[in-house]
Amino acid sequence: MKIFSKHRRKLEPHRRFGGREFRSRLRQAQNYKRSLAPVRYFLFRFRFLKWLLIVLALIIVYYLVVSSRFVITEVAVAGNSQVTQGQIQQALEAIGNNRLLLVKKNHYLLLTRGRVNKMLTNALPEIQEVVKSDRIGFRRIEIEIKERVPGFVLAVKDRKFLVDESGTVIRETVENHGLPEVALQTEEDVVVGEYLSNTKLTAFILSMHKSWPSKIATRVNSIKLTSKYANEVQFISAEEWSAFFDVNRSVYSQLSGLSMLLSKQIPAKDRARLAYVDMRSEKWVYYCFKSTPCAQIPAAAEGEQK
Template sequence: MARENRFRKPEFQEKLAKARGYERDSRLRFRWKRAAVLALILAIVYFLTVSQRFLVKTAVVSEPGPSAEQIKDVLSRMQNEHLLYVIPKNHILVLNKSSLLSEIQQELPEVRSIKIFKKKWPNGLGLALEEREPIYVWQTGAKYFLLDQDGVVFQEIPTYTPEVFSQILIVDSTVAPVKNGERLPISSILGFIEQIRKDWTTSINQTNYSHFSIPGVKSQDIFARTAIGFNVIFDLEAGPKQQLESLSLILSREIRQETYTGLSYIDLRLSDKAYYCYKDAPCAPEYATSTNPSL
Protein backbone atom coordinates (compact mmCIF):
# COMPACT_ATOMS: atom_id res chain seq x y z
CA MET A 1 0.00 0.00 0.00
CA ALA A 2 2.88 2.31 0.91
CA ARG A 3 4.57 1.52 -2.45
CA GLU A 4 1.39 2.41 -4.38
CA ASN A 5 1.11 5.67 -2.48
CA ARG A 6 4.73 6.49 -3.39
CA PHE A 7 3.99 6.03 -7.10
CA ARG A 8 1.07 8.42 -6.80
CA LYS A 9 3.15 11.21 -5.28
CA PRO A 10 3.47 14.36 -7.43
CA GLU A 11 7.27 14.20 -7.37
CA PHE A 12 7.28 10.72 -8.93
CA GLN A 13 4.70 11.60 -11.55
CA GLU A 14 6.73 14.65 -12.52
CA LYS A 15 9.88 12.54 -13.02
CA LEU A 16 7.90 10.04 -15.07
CA ALA A 17 6.57 12.77 -17.33
CA LYS A 18 10.07 14.16 -17.87
CA ALA A 19 11.36 10.69 -18.83
CA ARG A 20 8.59 10.25 -21.37
CA GLY A 21 9.32 13.68 -22.83
CA TYR A 22 13.01 12.84 -23.11
CA GLU A 23 12.20 9.70 -25.06
CA ARG A 24 10.02 11.69 -27.46
CA ASP A 25 12.75 14.34 -27.90
CA SER A 26 15.37 11.63 -28.59
CA ARG A 27 13.20 10.02 -31.25
CA LEU A 28 12.54 13.42 -32.81
CA ARG A 29 16.26 14.34 -32.88
CA PHE A 30 17.09 10.97 -34.47
CA ARG A 31 14.51 11.54 -37.18
CA TRP A 32 15.88 15.00 -37.88
CA LYS A 33 19.45 13.65 -38.13
CA ARG A 34 18.35 10.90 -40.46
CA ALA A 35 16.47 13.41 -42.60
CA ALA A 36 19.53 15.70 -42.69
CA VAL A 37 21.84 12.82 -43.75
CA LEU A 38 19.37 11.79 -46.45
CA ALA A 39 19.11 15.37 -47.68
CA LEU A 40 22.92 15.59 -47.83
CA ILE A 41 23.12 12.37 -49.82
CA LEU A 42 20.46 13.58 -52.22
CA ALA A 43 22.28 16.91 -52.61
CA ILE A 44 25.55 15.12 -53.41
CA VAL A 45 23.81 12.86 -55.92
CA TYR A 46 22.16 15.90 -57.51
CA PHE A 47 25.38 17.87 -57.86
CA LEU A 48 27.24 14.83 -59.19
CA THR A 49 24.66 13.64 -61.68
CA VAL A 50 22.05 16.29 -62.49
CA SER A 51 23.46 19.74 -61.88
CA GLN A 52 25.29 21.39 -64.77
CA ARG A 53 27.07 23.84 -62.49
CA PHE A 54 30.08 21.60 -61.80
CA LEU A 55 30.57 20.25 -65.32
CA VAL A 56 33.74 21.53 -66.99
CA LYS A 57 32.71 22.50 -70.52
CA THR A 58 35.42 24.95 -71.53
CA ALA A 59 39.08 25.55 -70.75
CA VAL A 60 41.59 28.34 -71.06
CA VAL A 61 44.41 26.87 -73.17
CA SER A 62 47.84 28.45 -73.36
CA GLU A 63 49.52 28.70 -76.75
CA PRO A 64 51.06 26.99 -78.64
CA GLY A 65 48.95 23.89 -78.98
CA PRO A 66 45.39 22.86 -79.75
CA SER A 67 42.73 25.55 -79.62
CA ALA A 68 40.25 26.05 -76.79
CA GLU A 69 37.52 24.99 -79.21
CA GLN A 70 39.19 21.63 -79.77
CA ILE A 71 39.45 21.04 -76.02
CA LYS A 72 35.81 22.07 -75.66
CA ASP A 73 34.85 19.31 -78.10
CA VAL A 74 36.77 16.78 -75.99
CA LEU A 75 35.03 17.94 -72.80
CA SER A 76 31.64 17.72 -74.52
CA ARG A 77 32.33 14.11 -75.44
CA MET A 78 33.41 13.37 -71.87
CA GLN A 79 30.07 14.71 -70.63
CA ASN A 80 28.34 11.85 -72.44
CA GLU A 81 30.58 9.28 -70.76
CA HIS A 82 30.05 8.34 -67.12
CA LEU A 83 31.88 6.91 -64.12
CA LEU A 84 29.85 4.35 -62.17
CA TYR A 85 27.16 4.84 -64.82
CA VAL A 86 26.02 8.17 -63.30
CA ILE A 87 28.86 10.71 -62.90
CA PRO A 88 29.87 12.59 -66.08
CA LYS A 89 33.60 12.30 -66.74
CA ASN A 90 33.93 16.08 -67.07
CA HIS A 91 32.64 16.72 -63.52
CA ILE A 92 35.15 18.93 -61.74
CA LEU A 93 35.38 16.54 -58.76
CA VAL A 94 36.39 13.51 -60.85
CA LEU A 95 38.21 15.17 -63.75
CA ASN A 96 41.97 14.67 -63.43
CA LYS A 97 45.10 15.24 -65.48
CA SER A 98 45.65 11.65 -66.65
CA SER A 99 42.04 10.99 -67.67
CA LEU A 100 41.84 14.27 -69.59
CA LEU A 101 45.13 13.58 -71.41
CA SER A 102 43.87 10.14 -72.43
CA GLU A 103 40.67 11.66 -73.83
CA ILE A 104 42.52 14.45 -75.63
CA GLN A 105 44.95 12.03 -77.27
CA GLN A 106 42.08 9.99 -78.71
CA GLU A 107 41.15 12.96 -80.88
CA LEU A 108 44.43 14.89 -80.91
CA PRO A 109 47.31 12.38 -80.95
CA GLU A 110 49.76 15.21 -81.56
CA VAL A 111 49.42 16.18 -77.87
CA ARG A 112 52.24 14.61 -75.85
CA SER A 113 51.49 15.76 -72.30
CA ILE A 114 49.68 18.26 -70.09
CA LYS A 115 52.21 20.63 -68.55
CA ILE A 116 49.73 22.70 -66.53
CA PHE A 117 46.42 21.40 -65.18
CA LYS A 118 44.62 23.88 -62.92
CA LYS A 119 41.00 23.54 -61.81
CA LYS A 120 39.03 26.75 -61.27
CA TRP A 121 36.00 26.29 -59.03
CA PRO A 122 33.23 25.56 -59.82
CA ASN A 123 33.65 24.57 -63.49
CA GLY A 124 36.76 26.19 -64.93
CA LEU A 125 40.02 24.71 -66.18
CA GLY A 126 43.39 26.13 -67.18
CA LEU A 127 45.68 24.07 -69.42
CA ALA A 128 49.11 24.18 -71.01
CA LEU A 129 49.71 21.36 -73.47
CA GLU A 130 52.94 19.97 -74.91
CA GLU A 131 52.82 18.89 -78.54
CA ARG A 132 54.85 16.04 -79.97
CA GLU A 133 58.02 16.92 -81.82
CA PRO A 134 58.16 15.50 -85.36
CA ILE A 135 61.67 14.05 -85.35
CA TYR A 136 61.19 11.15 -87.79
CA VAL A 137 59.10 10.13 -90.76
CA TRP A 138 57.89 6.53 -90.59
CA GLN A 139 57.26 4.80 -93.91
CA THR A 140 55.30 1.58 -94.20
CA GLY A 141 54.38 0.62 -97.75
CA ALA A 142 53.13 3.69 -99.58
CA LYS A 143 52.11 5.49 -96.37
CA TYR A 144 54.12 8.04 -94.42
CA PHE A 145 53.62 9.24 -90.83
CA LEU A 146 55.24 11.71 -88.47
CA LEU A 147 56.93 10.01 -85.52
CA ASP A 148 57.94 11.74 -82.28
CA GLN A 149 60.80 11.23 -79.83
CA ASP A 150 58.79 8.59 -77.94
CA GLY A 151 58.14 6.48 -81.02
CA VAL A 152 54.49 7.58 -81.25
CA VAL A 153 52.83 7.83 -84.66
CA PHE A 154 50.76 10.99 -84.57
CA GLN A 155 50.04 12.30 -88.06
CA GLU A 156 49.77 10.80 -91.53
CA ILE A 157 51.50 12.65 -94.35
CA PRO A 158 49.23 12.65 -97.44
CA THR A 159 52.06 13.56 -99.83
CA TYR A 160 55.63 12.96 -98.76
CA THR A 161 58.57 14.74 -100.36
CA PRO A 162 62.04 14.82 -98.77
CA GLU A 163 62.40 18.47 -99.72
CA VAL A 164 59.43 19.42 -97.52
CA PHE A 165 59.95 16.97 -94.68
CA SER A 166 63.51 17.20 -93.43
CA GLN A 167 63.00 14.66 -90.63
CA ILE A 168 64.95 11.39 -90.65
CA LEU A 169 63.16 8.77 -92.74
CA ILE A 170 62.78 5.28 -91.24
CA VAL A 171 61.35 2.60 -93.52
CA ASP A 172 59.63 -0.52 -92.16
CA SER A 173 60.30 -3.05 -94.92
CA THR A 174 57.69 -5.45 -93.50
CA VAL A 175 54.94 -2.95 -94.44
CA ALA A 176 53.23 -3.45 -91.08
CA PRO A 177 50.16 -1.17 -90.70
CA VAL A 178 50.20 1.59 -88.08
CA LYS A 179 47.63 4.13 -86.92
CA ASN A 180 47.67 7.60 -85.42
CA GLY A 181 48.32 7.57 -81.69
CA GLU A 182 50.09 4.19 -81.74
CA ARG A 183 53.30 3.88 -79.74
CA LEU A 184 55.75 1.66 -81.61
CA PRO A 185 58.10 -0.55 -79.51
CA ILE A 186 61.22 0.94 -81.07
CA SER A 187 62.88 2.94 -78.29
CA SER A 188 66.14 0.97 -78.62
CA ILE A 189 66.08 1.37 -82.41
CA LEU A 190 65.59 5.14 -82.15
CA GLY A 191 68.37 5.38 -79.58
CA PHE A 192 70.73 3.44 -81.86
CA ILE A 193 69.87 5.58 -84.88
CA GLU A 194 70.47 8.76 -82.89
CA GLN A 195 73.91 7.49 -81.86
CA ILE A 196 74.75 6.59 -85.47
CA ARG A 197 73.69 10.06 -86.60
CA LYS A 198 75.77 11.70 -83.89
CA ASP A 199 78.95 9.77 -84.63
CA TRP A 200 78.67 9.42 -88.43
CA THR A 201 80.15 12.78 -89.42
CA THR A 202 83.17 12.34 -87.14
CA SER A 203 83.81 8.73 -88.22
CA ILE A 204 82.87 8.61 -91.92
CA ASN A 205 83.98 11.16 -94.51
CA GLN A 206 83.50 9.12 -97.68
CA THR A 207 79.70 9.47 -97.78
CA ASN A 208 76.74 10.51 -95.65
CA TYR A 209 73.59 8.55 -94.74
CA SER A 210 70.29 9.35 -96.45
CA HIS A 211 67.77 7.28 -94.46
CA PHE A 212 67.35 4.16 -92.33
CA SER A 213 65.26 1.01 -92.69
CA ILE A 214 64.40 -1.96 -90.49
CA PRO A 215 62.95 -5.41 -91.29
CA GLY A 216 60.28 -5.07 -88.59
CA VAL A 217 60.10 -3.42 -85.18
CA LYS A 218 61.47 -6.54 -83.44
CA SER A 219 64.50 -6.91 -85.70
CA GLN A 220 68.07 -6.50 -84.44
CA ASP A 221 69.23 -5.31 -87.86
CA ILE A 222 69.31 -1.66 -88.89
CA PHE A 223 70.06 -0.60 -92.45
CA ALA A 224 71.57 2.80 -93.20
CA ARG A 225 71.19 3.88 -96.81
CA THR A 226 74.12 6.01 -97.89
CA ALA A 227 73.99 9.02 -100.19
CA ILE A 228 76.04 7.01 -102.72
CA GLY A 229 73.39 4.32 -102.79
CA PHE A 230 74.67 1.26 -100.91
CA ASN A 231 73.39 -0.02 -97.56
CA VAL A 232 75.32 -0.43 -94.32
CA ILE A 233 73.89 -3.17 -92.09
CA PHE A 234 74.30 -2.59 -88.33
CA ASP A 235 73.66 -4.88 -85.38
CA LEU A 236 71.39 -3.27 -82.81
CA GLU A 237 73.03 -5.16 -79.94
CA ALA A 238 76.59 -4.11 -80.80
CA GLY A 239 78.16 -0.74 -80.12
CA PRO A 240 77.32 1.79 -82.86
CA LYS A 241 80.63 3.65 -82.50
CA GLN A 242 82.66 0.47 -82.88
CA GLN A 243 80.70 -0.51 -85.98
CA LEU A 244 81.26 2.93 -87.50
CA GLU A 245 84.99 2.57 -86.89
CA SER A 246 84.88 -0.75 -88.74
CA LEU A 247 83.00 0.92 -91.59
CA SER A 248 85.63 3.66 -91.79
CA LEU A 249 88.42 1.09 -92.01
CA ILE A 250 86.77 -0.98 -94.71
CA LEU A 251 85.94 2.09 -96.82
CA SER A 252 89.44 3.50 -96.55
CA ARG A 253 91.52 0.31 -96.74
CA GLU A 254 89.48 -2.49 -98.35
CA ILE A 255 87.29 -0.86 -100.97
CA ARG A 256 88.58 1.45 -103.67
CA GLN A 257 86.71 4.74 -103.78
CA GLU A 258 86.00 4.48 -107.51
CA THR A 259 83.98 1.30 -106.84
CA TYR A 260 81.72 2.75 -104.13
CA THR A 261 78.85 3.28 -106.57
CA GLY A 262 78.88 -0.39 -107.48
CA LEU A 263 78.40 -1.56 -103.89
CA SER A 264 75.17 -3.24 -102.81
CA TYR A 265 75.87 -3.34 -99.07
CA ILE A 266 78.45 -3.57 -96.31
CA ASP A 267 77.53 -5.93 -93.46
CA LEU A 268 78.97 -5.03 -90.04
CA ARG A 269 76.96 -7.43 -87.87
CA LEU A 270 79.85 -9.76 -87.03
CA SER A 271 82.27 -8.52 -84.41
CA ASP A 272 85.46 -9.90 -85.99
CA LYS A 273 84.88 -9.29 -89.70
CA ALA A 274 82.86 -7.31 -92.23
CA TYR A 275 81.31 -8.46 -95.49
CA TYR A 276 80.68 -6.38 -98.55
CA CYS A 277 78.96 -7.18 -101.81
CA TYR A 278 78.73 -5.55 -105.23
CA LYS A 279 75.50 -5.21 -107.15
CA ASP A 280 76.62 -7.54 -109.90
CA ALA A 281 77.74 -10.31 -107.53
CA PRO A 282 75.66 -13.41 -106.59
CA CYS A 283 75.44 -12.09 -103.01
CA ALA A 284 73.56 -8.98 -104.06
CA PRO A 285 69.95 -9.22 -102.87
CA GLU A 286 69.25 -5.65 -101.64
CA TYR A 287 68.44 -6.70 -98.10
CA ALA A 288 70.41 -9.67 -96.76
CA THR A 289 69.44 -10.34 -93.14
CA SER A 290 69.25 -14.11 -92.69
CA THR A 291 72.54 -15.34 -94.24
CA ASN A 292 76.03 -13.93 -94.27
CA PRO A 293 77.11 -13.09 -97.83
CA SER A 294 80.56 -14.11 -99.04
CA LEU A 295 83.24 -11.77 -100.32
Protein backbone atom coordinates in the same frame (compact mmCIF):
# COMPACT_ATOMS: atom_id res chain seq x y z
CA MET B 1 27.05 1.07 30.07
CA LYS B 2 23.77 0.63 28.18
CA ILE B 3 23.90 -1.87 25.38
CA PHE B 4 20.65 -0.78 23.70
CA SER B 5 20.37 2.95 23.12
CA LYS B 6 17.06 4.72 22.56
CA HIS B 7 17.77 5.77 18.93
CA ARG B 8 18.07 2.09 17.95
CA ARG B 9 14.74 1.25 19.44
CA LYS B 10 12.22 -0.06 16.84
CA LEU B 11 9.44 2.37 16.07
CA GLU B 12 5.87 1.24 16.08
CA PRO B 13 4.14 1.11 12.64
CA HIS B 14 1.61 3.83 13.39
CA ARG B 15 4.45 6.15 14.41
CA ARG B 16 6.73 5.15 11.50
CA PHE B 17 4.20 5.30 8.64
CA GLY B 18 1.61 7.61 10.15
CA GLY B 19 3.79 10.72 10.26
CA ARG B 20 2.88 13.87 8.34
CA GLU B 21 6.00 13.84 6.22
CA PHE B 22 5.45 10.25 5.08
CA ARG B 23 1.81 10.87 4.20
CA SER B 24 2.82 13.94 2.20
CA ARG B 25 5.33 11.97 0.15
CA LEU B 26 2.82 9.19 -0.37
CA ARG B 27 0.26 11.63 -1.82
CA GLN B 28 2.93 13.03 -4.19
CA ALA B 29 3.81 9.54 -5.35
CA GLN B 30 0.15 8.72 -6.00
CA ASN B 31 -0.29 11.83 -8.14
CA TYR B 32 3.00 11.34 -10.14
CA LYS B 33 2.67 11.01 -13.95
CA ARG B 34 5.62 10.00 -16.08
CA SER B 35 6.55 12.74 -18.54
CA LEU B 36 6.80 11.74 -22.27
CA ALA B 37 8.45 14.98 -23.41
CA PRO B 38 12.06 13.61 -23.63
CA VAL B 39 10.90 10.62 -25.72
CA ARG B 40 8.88 12.80 -28.06
CA TYR B 41 11.80 15.23 -28.39
CA PHE B 42 14.16 12.36 -29.27
CA LEU B 43 11.76 10.96 -31.87
CA PHE B 44 11.28 14.40 -33.44
CA ARG B 45 15.01 14.98 -33.55
CA PHE B 46 15.66 11.56 -35.12
CA ARG B 47 13.04 12.12 -37.83
CA PHE B 48 14.34 15.60 -38.56
CA LEU B 49 17.91 14.35 -38.97
CA LYS B 50 16.74 11.48 -41.17
CA TRP B 51 14.86 13.79 -43.55
CA LEU B 52 17.75 16.26 -43.51
CA LEU B 53 20.15 13.52 -44.59
CA ILE B 54 17.76 12.40 -47.33
CA VAL B 55 17.47 15.94 -48.67
CA LEU B 56 21.23 16.41 -48.58
CA ALA B 57 21.74 13.07 -50.40
CA LEU B 58 19.26 14.11 -53.11
CA ILE B 59 21.04 17.45 -53.57
CA ILE B 60 24.42 15.71 -53.87
CA VAL B 61 23.05 13.19 -56.39
CA TYR B 62 21.47 16.01 -58.38
CA TYR B 63 24.72 17.99 -58.70
CA LEU B 64 26.80 14.88 -59.37
CA VAL B 65 24.56 13.14 -61.89
CA VAL B 66 21.95 15.51 -63.32
CA SER B 67 23.14 19.10 -63.13
CA SER B 68 25.90 20.54 -65.34
CA ARG B 69 26.73 23.19 -62.74
CA PHE B 70 30.10 21.56 -61.89
CA VAL B 71 30.94 20.19 -65.36
CA ILE B 72 34.14 21.65 -66.86
CA THR B 73 33.26 23.37 -70.15
CA GLU B 74 36.12 25.85 -70.65
CA VAL B 75 39.82 25.05 -71.06
CA ALA B 76 42.94 27.19 -71.44
CA VAL B 77 46.09 25.53 -72.80
CA ALA B 78 49.78 26.44 -72.55
CA GLY B 79 52.85 24.74 -74.06
CA ASN B 80 51.10 23.55 -77.23
CA SER B 81 52.40 23.92 -80.78
CA GLN B 82 51.21 20.74 -82.52
CA VAL B 83 47.89 20.39 -80.72
CA THR B 84 45.30 23.17 -80.88
CA GLN B 85 43.14 24.33 -78.01
CA GLY B 86 40.09 23.24 -80.02
CA GLN B 87 41.36 19.65 -80.17
CA ILE B 88 41.81 19.56 -76.40
CA GLN B 89 38.35 21.12 -75.92
CA GLN B 90 36.82 18.43 -78.14
CA ALA B 91 38.71 15.72 -76.25
CA LEU B 92 37.29 16.94 -72.92
CA GLU B 93 33.78 17.10 -74.37
CA ALA B 94 34.15 13.55 -75.68
CA ILE B 95 35.35 12.45 -72.26
CA GLY B 96 32.18 13.97 -70.78
CA ASN B 97 30.09 11.45 -72.73
CA ASN B 98 31.48 8.71 -70.48
CA ARG B 99 30.61 8.31 -66.83
CA LEU B 100 32.21 6.93 -63.70
CA LEU B 101 29.55 5.60 -61.33
CA LEU B 102 26.93 7.79 -63.10
CA VAL B 103 29.14 10.89 -62.76
CA LYS B 104 30.41 12.54 -65.96
CA LYS B 105 34.17 12.13 -66.34
CA ASN B 106 34.62 15.86 -67.01
CA HIS B 107 33.02 16.72 -63.66
CA TYR B 108 34.92 19.17 -61.46
CA LEU B 109 35.57 16.58 -58.75
CA LEU B 110 37.01 14.01 -61.18
CA LEU B 111 39.38 16.21 -63.18
CA THR B 112 42.51 15.85 -61.06
CA ARG B 113 45.89 16.30 -62.78
CA GLY B 114 46.45 12.54 -62.91
CA ARG B 115 43.09 11.88 -64.58
CA VAL B 116 43.52 14.81 -67.00
CA ASN B 117 46.97 13.49 -67.94
CA LYS B 118 45.64 9.97 -68.59
CA MET B 119 42.60 11.16 -70.54
CA LEU B 120 44.43 13.59 -72.84
CA THR B 121 47.48 11.40 -73.54
CA ASN B 122 45.13 8.57 -74.55
CA ALA B 123 42.96 10.83 -76.70
CA LEU B 124 45.81 12.83 -78.29
CA PRO B 125 49.09 10.91 -78.83
CA GLU B 126 50.86 14.21 -79.63
CA ILE B 127 50.70 15.02 -75.91
CA GLN B 128 53.45 13.37 -73.90
CA GLU B 129 52.43 14.68 -70.48
CA VAL B 130 50.15 17.16 -68.75
CA VAL B 131 52.64 19.13 -66.68
CA LYS B 132 50.16 21.31 -64.81
CA SER B 133 46.41 21.33 -64.27
CA ASP B 134 44.45 23.94 -62.27
CA ARG B 135 40.68 24.07 -61.82
CA ILE B 136 39.48 27.68 -61.88
CA GLY B 137 36.01 28.06 -60.40
CA PHE B 138 33.64 25.20 -61.20
CA ARG B 139 33.52 25.40 -65.03
CA ARG B 140 37.07 26.20 -66.19
CA ILE B 141 40.40 24.38 -66.21
CA GLU B 142 43.87 25.65 -67.12
CA ILE B 143 46.47 23.11 -68.23
CA GLU B 144 50.07 23.10 -69.39
CA ILE B 145 51.20 20.27 -71.66
CA LYS B 146 54.46 18.81 -72.93
CA GLU B 147 54.26 17.61 -76.52
CA ARG B 148 56.14 14.74 -78.11
CA VAL B 149 59.11 15.65 -80.32
CA PRO B 150 58.95 13.94 -83.77
CA GLY B 151 62.09 11.92 -84.54
CA PHE B 152 61.48 10.44 -87.98
CA VAL B 153 58.77 9.62 -90.52
CA LEU B 154 57.74 5.97 -90.83
CA ALA B 155 56.52 5.18 -94.37
CA VAL B 156 54.32 2.10 -94.89
CA LYS B 157 51.63 1.20 -97.43
CA ASP B 158 51.71 4.63 -99.11
CA ARG B 159 51.07 6.25 -95.75
CA LYS B 160 53.39 8.22 -93.50
CA PHE B 161 53.45 8.47 -89.71
CA LEU B 162 55.37 10.72 -87.35
CA VAL B 163 57.29 8.76 -84.70
CA ASP B 164 58.76 10.48 -81.65
CA GLU B 165 62.07 9.86 -79.88
CA SER B 166 60.57 7.21 -77.61
CA GLY B 167 59.09 5.19 -80.50
CA THR B 168 55.46 6.33 -80.16
CA VAL B 169 53.49 6.81 -83.37
CA ILE B 170 52.21 10.37 -82.95
CA ARG B 171 49.98 10.94 -85.97
CA GLU B 172 49.62 10.46 -89.71
CA THR B 173 51.28 13.04 -91.96
CA VAL B 174 51.73 13.86 -95.63
CA GLU B 175 55.01 15.75 -95.26
CA ASN B 176 58.40 14.79 -93.82
CA HIS B 177 58.86 18.11 -91.99
CA GLY B 178 62.62 17.91 -92.60
CA LEU B 179 62.86 14.58 -90.74
CA PRO B 180 64.54 11.38 -92.00
CA GLU B 181 62.17 8.94 -93.66
CA VAL B 182 62.27 5.27 -92.65
CA ALA B 183 60.59 2.88 -95.07
CA LEU B 184 58.94 -0.25 -93.67
CA GLN B 185 59.47 -2.99 -96.26
CA THR B 186 56.72 -5.27 -94.96
CA GLU B 187 53.04 -4.31 -95.09
CA GLU B 188 52.48 -4.32 -91.34
CA ASP B 189 49.64 -2.33 -89.82
CA VAL B 190 50.69 0.85 -88.01
CA VAL B 191 48.23 2.53 -85.62
CA VAL B 192 48.38 6.06 -84.23
CA GLY B 193 49.31 5.88 -80.54
CA GLU B 194 51.15 2.60 -81.02
CA TYR B 195 54.51 2.15 -79.32
CA LEU B 196 57.30 0.40 -81.24
CA SER B 197 58.13 -2.48 -78.94
CA ASN B 198 61.86 -2.57 -79.78
CA THR B 199 63.02 0.23 -77.48
CA LYS B 200 66.51 0.37 -79.02
CA LEU B 201 65.33 0.75 -82.62
CA THR B 202 64.20 4.38 -82.56
CA ALA B 203 67.17 5.57 -80.51
CA PHE B 204 69.60 3.76 -82.82
CA ILE B 205 68.10 5.24 -86.00
CA LEU B 206 68.18 8.78 -84.64
CA SER B 207 71.70 8.43 -83.24
CA MET B 208 73.07 6.88 -86.44
CA HIS B 209 71.43 9.51 -88.65
CA LYS B 210 72.84 12.30 -86.47
CA SER B 211 76.37 10.81 -86.30
CA TRP B 212 76.62 9.79 -89.98
CA PRO B 213 77.85 13.16 -91.40
CA SER B 214 80.76 13.28 -88.91
CA LYS B 215 82.17 9.94 -90.20
CA ILE B 216 80.89 9.44 -93.75
CA ALA B 217 81.22 12.06 -96.49
CA THR B 218 78.37 10.65 -98.56
CA ARG B 219 74.95 11.71 -97.29
CA VAL B 220 72.15 9.29 -96.36
CA ASN B 221 69.59 8.93 -99.11
CA SER B 222 67.07 6.64 -97.36
CA ILE B 223 66.61 4.25 -94.45
CA LYS B 224 64.83 0.88 -94.53
CA LEU B 225 63.45 -1.57 -91.97
CA THR B 226 62.48 -5.18 -92.59
CA SER B 227 59.93 -4.98 -89.77
CA LYS B 228 58.85 -2.59 -87.03
CA TYR B 229 60.18 -5.22 -84.60
CA ALA B 230 63.54 -5.50 -86.42
CA ASN B 231 66.93 -5.64 -84.72
CA GLU B 232 68.71 -4.38 -87.82
CA VAL B 233 68.45 -1.31 -90.02
CA GLN B 234 69.63 -0.50 -93.56
CA PHE B 235 71.06 2.92 -94.47
CA ILE B 236 71.28 3.67 -98.19
CA SER B 237 73.77 6.34 -99.28
CA ALA B 238 73.50 8.86 -102.08
CA GLU B 239 76.12 6.74 -103.94
CA GLU B 240 73.51 3.94 -103.91
CA TRP B 241 75.39 1.50 -101.70
CA SER B 242 73.85 0.19 -98.48
CA ALA B 243 75.15 -0.36 -94.98
CA PHE B 244 73.50 -2.84 -92.61
CA PHE B 245 73.72 -2.17 -88.85
CA ASP B 246 72.76 -4.08 -85.70
CA VAL B 247 70.67 -1.93 -83.33
CA ASN B 248 72.01 -3.87 -80.33
CA ARG B 249 75.59 -2.80 -81.01
CA SER B 250 77.29 0.56 -80.53
CA VAL B 251 76.56 3.25 -83.11
CA TYR B 252 80.07 4.65 -82.71
CA SER B 253 81.91 1.35 -83.24
CA GLN B 254 79.88 0.34 -86.31
CA LEU B 255 80.12 3.78 -87.92
CA SER B 256 83.84 4.00 -87.17
CA GLY B 257 84.39 0.58 -88.76
CA LEU B 258 82.45 1.64 -91.85
CA SER B 259 84.49 4.83 -92.14
CA MET B 260 87.77 2.90 -91.90
CA LEU B 261 86.61 0.35 -94.49
CA LEU B 262 85.68 3.06 -96.98
CA SER B 263 88.94 4.94 -96.51
CA LYS B 264 91.31 1.92 -96.64
CA GLN B 265 89.59 -0.85 -98.61
CA ILE B 266 87.13 0.89 -100.94
CA PRO B 267 88.45 4.06 -102.62
CA ALA B 268 86.08 6.64 -104.04
CA LYS B 269 86.62 5.40 -107.62
CA ASP B 270 85.19 1.98 -106.66
CA ARG B 271 82.14 3.26 -104.77
CA ALA B 272 79.93 3.11 -107.85
CA ARG B 273 80.46 -0.69 -107.96
CA LEU B 274 79.87 -1.18 -104.24
CA ALA B 275 76.61 -3.02 -103.44
CA TYR B 276 76.53 -3.15 -99.64
CA VAL B 277 78.56 -3.28 -96.42
CA ASP B 278 77.42 -5.51 -93.56
CA MET B 279 78.46 -4.25 -90.12
CA ARG B 280 76.18 -6.52 -88.08
CA SER B 281 78.81 -9.09 -87.06
CA GLU B 282 81.07 -8.40 -84.08
CA LYS B 283 83.97 -10.35 -85.63
CA TRP B 284 83.75 -9.68 -89.35
CA VAL B 285 82.82 -6.90 -91.76
CA TYR B 286 81.42 -8.09 -95.09
CA TYR B 287 81.30 -6.00 -98.25
CA CYS B 288 80.12 -6.88 -101.74
CA PHE B 289 80.57 -5.30 -105.15
CA LYS B 290 77.98 -5.57 -107.87
CA SER B 291 78.43 -8.73 -110.01
CA THR B 292 81.46 -9.86 -107.97
CA PRO B 293 81.98 -12.21 -105.00
CA CYS B 294 81.78 -10.73 -101.48
CA ALA B 295 84.85 -10.06 -99.33
CA GLN B 296 85.38 -9.89 -95.59
CA ILE B 297 87.83 -8.28 -93.17
CA PRO B 298 88.19 -8.72 -89.40
CA ALA B 299 85.91 -6.39 -87.46
CA ALA B 300 88.70 -5.87 -84.94
CA ALA B 301 90.10 -3.29 -87.34
CA GLU B 302 87.31 -0.98 -86.14
CA GLY B 303 89.13 -0.35 -82.90
CA GLU B 304 92.16 1.15 -84.56
CA GLN B 305 90.23 4.33 -85.23
CA LYS B 306 88.97 4.84 -81.71
